[in-house]
Amino acid sequence: MARVLVVDDEASVRAALKELVQSRGWEPLVARSGAEALELVERADAVVTDFSMPEMDGMDLLRAIHERDEALPVILLTAHGSERLAVRAIRAGAYEYVAKPFDVDEMLLALARALEARELRQRDRQLTAEHAIGRRVVGVSAPMRRLLEATTRVAGKDITVLVRGETGTGKELIGSLLHAQSRRADGPLVRFNCSAIPADLAEAELFGHTRGAFTGAAQARAGFFAEANHGTLVLDEVGELPIAIQAKLLRALQDGEIQPVGSGRVEKVDVRIVACTNRDLAAEAREGRFRQDLYYRLAVVELVVPPLRERREDIPALAHEFALRYAERFDGEGVRLAPALVQRLTAADWPGNVRQLENAVARMVALSGGGEIGPEAFSGSASEPAAPRPGAGPAAAADGQTLREQLDVLERTVIARTMTAVGGNQSEAARRLGISRNTLTERLRRYEIAADFGSGGSR
Structure with a gap:
């Protein structure tokens, strides 16, 4: 929801503008002065401010806003016949000016254009940033x-x-x-x-x-x-x-x-x-x-x-992005994820978040022969632990095993679960387990656990 900051020292004007903003489904932020506005401006996508206000007028507020965020569009309300002031405001960086008493349709159009310009400018900056870092940023949620x-x-x-x-x-x-x-x-x-x-x-x-x-x-x-x-x-x-x-x-x-x-x-x-x-x-x-x-x-x-559990809408796009990335890296010709596989990935728990999802997709792409990867590729992977059988656990594995062997089974299980929970971060796993990083490294090597966590395992 776009947020519009309304600034005016007259209560009736503030109320009218607030109602107008809400009528379009935008969220109003209301301030009675320039000082109050500056406390709210970080949350705003556009600003509508009266020009004539005590202490800090609209022009001073415009300059203060642009010192913080030069891309934030500001619409100035000017008295009828103050065209010279309006020209000054535009030259100073105002997005638009509207004469008071304002026409509702004119104000709504100015706000819609300002918010669209803000969104386009932010998207352009993000695309430029994506090009600079060499990867696409997924975020539809x-x-x-x-x-x-x-x-x-x-x-x-x-x-x-x-x-x-x-x-x-x-x-x-x-x-x-x-x-x-x-x-x-x-x-x-x-x-x-x-x-x-x-x-x-x-x-x-x-x-x-x-x-x-x-x-x-x-x-x-x-x-x-x-x-x-x-x-x-x-x-x-x-x-x-x-x-x-x-x-x-x-x-x-x-x-x-x-x-x-x-x-x-x-x-x-x-x-x-x-x-x-x-x-x-x-x-x-x-x-x-x-x-x-x-x-x-x-x-x-x-x-x-x-965390990924709070942004499940992003999982399909992330999975496809990782599949493309690793298909290119591993020379996987025509690799694509079947819809049924994407559904399973979206429904799965990912305690290791995006890094764990990336490792899972990388593993499936690396092991595939190209073409479509079906849901069976995900079964039994490190990212989807097999459901325990009734009565399974350390006690169920005890038949025919020595005490040392049973303890090893228990230790491996606890370490593997902890590594999964932290997405392969060895420092965090060692902290949670209450052992040193060197001891954890030795156990990972002994139980051959580290390989399950890909490139993220040492972070």
């Missing part, structure tokens, strides 16, 4: 449409963004879109996986180090911040950062300064941060596991990526 709209709105604002969502939902894709639609799109896009680097090396990897700064530092190296200078640095799994490193990250965000390990010199950097996490960092901060001041710095804007 309402939750994804809202997320993509919010991503487009915030992309052009040079602020820190926290992207939160379950494992495998596609947080890294949102990070790429934010960069591709930003003013830094011509600069570097650099990713740092906070969970993949040991704590004692994280500082050197992020901020760089001098030669001889520590054992093994045979030569100086620029860190990820320096590599991302004038671009975007995506911090994947930022909740995994050690507390000590969080303090130095906070300084980099506050002052734009870093200090390489072993150096007494402070370096200036110009980097936009996009932080991704599958954790509730607000709760982590309250419980002392994450710095509260850093959380507030990261979550200037927070975008939440919906």
Whole structure:
């Protein structure tokens, strides 16, 4: 539903415009002054504002709005005979002007055109971003449409963004879109996986180090911040950062300064941060596991990526997109998904979200001989666990097995279920199981579990 911000200091005009907006099925946002309007403008798709208002008039409000979002269409209401003011407004960037008292049909037409222009401009930016990142973005469901709209709105604002969502939902894709639609799109896009680097090396990897700064530092190296200078640095799994490193990250965000390990010199950097996490960092901060001041710095804007179970309408399009992608990669001639298979995929549970669906489709395409893939290809795959037989479980498998063998069966089952639940994210699986990452890696190798989770298994 499109949202129209109505701004006027006269209650009767506000009420008339609100009713008019609602009559077309749009959602009205109402403000009595320019100051109130600026508190609501982030949610608006178009603005209708009176020109003559106390404290902040329509022209001042127009400039303030375009400092935040230059693509947001603003329609100015001007007094009858104020054509000179209207011309000034158009030159200043107003989308349209309407004379008061306004004609209902004229106002509705101006609003419809403004909203259409807004939608077309956002779609154009998304298509440009898709071309830049080299992949199509699927989002026909309402939750994804809202997320993509919010991503487009915030992309052009040079602020820190926290992207939160379950494992495998596609947080890294949102990070790429934010960069591709930003003013830094011509600069570097650099990713740092906070969970993949040991704590004692994280500082050197992020901020760089001098030669001889520590054992093994045979030569100086620029860190990820320096590599991302004038671009975007995506911090994947930022909740995994050690507390000590969080303090130095906070300084980099506050002052734009870093200090390489072993150096007494402070370096200036110009980097936009996009932080991704599958954790509730607000709760982590309250419980002392994450710095509260850093959380507030990261979550200037927070975008939440919906899990696949809340956007099932996207599954058919995603499945077809993955089939095309992997058919090209695996030279699968004429590969296509049968309607019955797509129905099964849509109905299935995907605890590992989009990454798990992608791995399942990739596996089916790789194993197919080309042509149509039927629903039988999905049966028994890692993404669709077989239904347990009545009485099945560790006890049912006990006949003829030693205690050690029974315990191995139980351990493998628990680890496999946990890996499925987290979409193959080994750090999260180790945390949930209460074991170290090294112990989990050894168990995955012993029980030959890792292969079930494709390329996403180490993330």
